[in-house]
Amino acid sequence: MNRQAQAAVLFLLGAALLHAGATDLYLRYVKAGLRPLLLASGAVLIAAALATAWYERRRHRRSGIHEHPEPRVAWLLLLPLLALILIAPPALGSYSALRSGTALQKPYAYGPLPAGDPVPLSVVDYASRAAYGHGRSLHGRPVRVTGFLALDRSGTAYLVRMALNCCAADAQPVKIALTGALPPVLRPDAWLEVTGTYTPRLTRDPVNNGPVPYLKVTSARPVPAPRDPYDETWNN
Known part of the structure; x- marks a missing residue:
């Protein structure tokens, strides 16, 4: 050339x-x-x-x-x-999430909860407070979390957000297992806004044995995919 x-x-x-x-x-x-x-x-x-x-x-x-x-x-x-x-490539979804271990890391400290009832939290923020803070910072308050759905082979539903360090090539999932009042029809990769409360129930990611906390769902509704589908709060 x-x-x-x-x-x-x-x-x-x-x-x-x-x-x-x-x-x-x-x-x-x-x-x-x-x-x-x-x-x-x-x-x-x-x-x-x-x-x-x-x-x-x-x-x-x-x-x-x-x-x-x-x-x-x-x-x-x-x-x-x-x-x-x-051609705009799709954001990474449930296929990648279920084949990668959770990227949840223990934070150095927890900031104050945002104002609101329910409290708006990211998937990373709720998961870290539930898994490593044992829900103490949540004070029994209802929370609202948004992410996409992933279903494993056993039918367990996860609310997921892919966390970025730099670019999509290094994206890793952070997962919340869902229990309680789940929608009757669960479609992988659908985005949901979930309202619920902390529960001490915890499971382990089968890929890397990382902690995956549960959220007890009281209501859920479908929402459009966000402008930025990735979560950057985990390394801030």
């Missing part, structure tokens, strides 16, 4: 990064905090592409060099870029 073609590929790659960063598409790949770096990278690639094209055009005019055409198969390298621009 000659320099002009390389410049074209650089330009398209930069445009793809800018497109992803300017929309919510980037949230399928990296955590929200990396958005400025993604946009800056796209701008740098486009600037490099334009500079390369300008330099090559000027060099050819001065020297009269005519390059031989490159094999057309080299342009197949553009297919991954077009896929990035045109």
Whole structure:
């Protein structure tokens, strides 16, 4: 592939990064905090592409060099870029969650509970307070948690959120086992807003033996998938 073609590929790659960063598409790949770096990278690639094209055009005019055409198969390298621009990959769901062990980690400390009745908590926050804090910080208050459903082979229902450290490639699940007033029909990967109370019941993840606390459900309702499907609170 000659320099002009390389410049074209650089330009398209930069445009793809800018497109992803300017929309919510980037949230399928990296955590929200990396958005400025993604946009800056796209701008740098486009600037490099334009500079390369300008330099090559000027060099050819001065020297009269005519390059031989490159094999057309080299342009197949553009297919991954077009896929990035045109196709939004789905967020990781129940298939990945059930094949990975829980990423729940013991926190250094617990912050105060948010205001509200029920208390809005993330999957990570409830799971850590229930598993490692033994529910003491919950003070018997009802909580509201949102996540997607996963069902294991025994039929146990889990409310899950995939936790990110950096990007989707290192995403790991945090799971809450559900008991109580569950919906009559449970569909894997469906997003639910669950209201319930702490229960001391605890199970172990069969993949890595990590703690999976239970939540006693009092009500549940389907909700749309959130703008950012991943949970970043576990490493903050």
